[in-house]
Amino acid sequence: MKLSVIGCGYLGAVHAAAMASIGHSVVGIDVDADKIALLNSGRAPFFEPGLTELLSEALATGNLRFSTDFADAAAAEVHFVAVGTPQSKDGLGADLRYVNSAVDALLPHVAPGDVIVGKSTVPVGTAEGLAERITPTGAILAWNPEFLREGFAVEDTLRPDRLVYGVGDGAERAESVLDGVYHVALAADTPKIVTGYATAELVKVSANAFLATKISFINAMAEISEVTGADVTALADAIGMDARIGRRFLNAGVGFGGGCLPKDIRAFRARAEELGVGRSVAFLGEVDAINLRRRDRVVDLTTALLDGDVAGRKIAVLGIAFKPNSDDIRDSPALDIASRLAALGADVVATDPEAIENARRMEPDLTFGTVEEALTDADIVLLLTEWKDFTGIDPVWAASLVKTPLIIDGRNALPHTQWIDALWEYHGLGRR
Ligand SMILES: NC(=O)c1ccc[n+]([C@@H]2O[C@H](COP(=O)([O-])OP(=O)(O)OC[C@H]3O[C@@H](n4cnc5c(N)ncnc54)[C@H](O)[C@@H]3O)[C@@H](O)[C@H]2O)c1
Ligand SMILES: O=c1ccn([C@@H]2O[C@H](COP(=O)(O)OP(=O)(O)O[C@H]3O[C@H](CO)[C@@H](O)[C@H](O)[C@H]3O)[C@@H](O)[C@H]2O)c(=O)[nH]1
Numbered sequence: 063m064k065l066s067v068i069g070c071g072y073l074g075a076v077h078a079a080a081m082a083s084i085g086h087s088v089v090g091i092d093v094d095a096d097k098i099a100l101l102n103s104g105r106a107p108f109f110e111p112g113l114t115e116l117l118s119e120a121l122a123t124g125n126l127r128f129s130t131d132f133a134d135a136a137a138a139e140v141h142f143v144a145v146g147t148p149q150s151k152d153g154l155g156a157d158l159r160y161v162n163s164a165v166d167a168l169l170p171h172v173a174p175g176d177v178i179v180g181k182s183t184v185p186v187g188t189a190e191g192l193a194e195r196i197t198p199t200g201a202i203l204a205w206n207p208e209f210l211r212e213g214f215a216v217e218d219t220l221r222p223d224r225l226v227y228g229v230g231d232g233a234e235r236a237e238s239v240l241d242g243v244y245h246v247a248l249a250a251d252t253p254k255i256v257t258g259y260a261t262a263e264l265v266k267v268s269a270n271a272f273l274a275t276k277i278s279f280i281n282a283m284a285e286i287s288e289v290t291g292a293d294v295t296a297l298a299d300a301i302g303m304d305a306r307i308g309r310r311f312l313n314a315g316v317g318f319g320g321g322c323l324p325k326d327i328r329a330f331r332a333r334a335e336e337l338g339v340g341r342s343v344a345f346l347g348e349v350d351a352i353n354l355r356r357r358d359r360v361v362d363l364t365t366a367l368l369d370g371d372v373a374g375r376k377i378a379v380l381g382i383a384f385k386p387n388s389d390d391i392r393d394s395p396a397l398d399i400a401s402r403l404a405a406l407g408a409d410v411v412a413t414d415p416e417a418i419e420n421a422r423r424m425e426p427d428l429t430f431g432t433v434e435e436a437l438t439d440a441d442i443v444l445l446l447t448e449w450k451d452f453t454g455i456d457p458v459w460a461a462s463l464v465k466t467p468l469i470i471d472g473r474n475a476l477p478h479t480q481w482i483d484a485l486w487e488y489h490g491l492g493r494r
Pocket of ligand 2: 277
């Protein structure tokens with residue numbers, strides 16, 4: 063099938079390459095000419111395991127190309143909209159200007175019977191409004207939310223847990239076209255839910271709200287553990303053994319960040335307020351607050367461990383990305399903590415296997431270096447993103463570099479007994 067993918071960021075670039083790899087003819091379109099040039103040369107504009115290989119293979123088959131010209135979408139019969147929906151500058155709600163401008167630019171190039179597929183995460187009700195604009199062209203709108211995780215984006219796109227199709231007018235055609243797009247996943251018995259626009263939009267934001275709530279729940283237990291001497295990791299293991307609860311997403315630490323969970327729970331709250339049902343998801347305000355308190359906790363603990371003043375003290379920050387296997391620094395707890403400590407006068411040296419370039423653009427005043435540069439003469443070490451490169455550090459070697467063997471494990475991810483045996487003063491979060 064012939065597809066266009068509008069917006070070639072984290073979601074769109076992976077989607078375009080993955081769809082081309084299963085035999086579709088795909089053009090990826092973005093307004094960012096630099097990004098398009100990189101993608102056309104087979105280089106990913108961000109770090110995502112497996113993406114470079116997938117891109118080069120797909121480009122070599124001739125099934126994939128990238129363009130800044132919306133007219134190139136005219137040859138396609140299915141058009142995915144995968145542009146960003148960031149938090150508005152002036153409130154909690156989603157900024158839909160990119161979705162609206164992408165649809166405006168696309169519409170002159172669609173033909174009757176084409177299917178426009180929304181993939182971006184949007185407030186409930188967005189699709190209904192877009193459908194009114196699309197219907198006069200004879201094209202059909204479907205909403206097909208995406209659940210991929212950064213770091214596993216290729217795998218998640220090729221082998222999703224489930225497919226959700228939100229359909230309205232032209233439902234039969236939309237479903238059969240999407241079945242054709244996802245023929246490989248469907249042949250592998252991937253479950254499919256066909257529903258209306260509102261449900262499809264809500265499935266996406268409620269899934270992220272649930273995940274965020276699970277993380278904040280365990281971080282609330284970490285707060286309680288900290289004052290009672292309990293160990294939140296043992297607690298998570300124990301409650302996670304109940305199959306109804308499950309152990310995944312119960313890792314306490316500096317909390318969630320990234321380009322999705324934080325902005326999606328805020329946008330959900332804002333939309334619910336608009337709909338007059340703000341109370342139904344008011345708890346997400348607490349989920350957000352618990353999450354942000356974890357960052358305060360690390361700043362406060364660091365200050366306390368450095369005798370009440372971080373000014374002039376060297377702090378090694380291990381990890382800048384919002385999670386391992388990604389160079390994404392959007393709303394990263396690690397970068398936020400590093401910047402706040404630097405603003406308090408600390409001599410912060412931060413390191414990350416992939417995110418330094420992005421972080422330097424956002425925080426030009428922060429100092430970045432190698433692991434060795436960060437650790438050398440440090441008064442305290444903060445592990446804030448649990449990359450294997452960091453969790454595998456030899457504590458004896460690290461102790462030989464620092465000024466004081468004092469560490470906060472902000473992800474409860476280190477083999478702490480090894481660090482304690484190597485004579486480190488170890489502090490987990492909510493962990494003894
Ligand atoms: N990143 C993820 O893991 C992920 C997963 C699932 C869903 N989502 C959702 O997917 C959407 C995109 O997220 P992302 O992380 O890829 O964002 P991103 O910021 O990485 O990418 C957005 C892209 O859209 C492009 N763009 C903006 N306006 C455009 C226009 N008018 N025409 C064409 N291109 C335009 C930008 O240049 C950019 O390359 C968001 O709604 C997000 O919530 C993201
Ligand atoms: O037990 C846990 C699990 C995760 N996190 C943090 O939570 C954040 C989000 O992690 P994750 O969900 O793995 O990353 P994303 O790539 O942002 O993926 C989420 O957001 C995407 C965009 O909407 C969705 O598609 C995915 O299904 C959803 O998991 C990161 O900062 C993690 O460090 C924790 O603190 N504790």
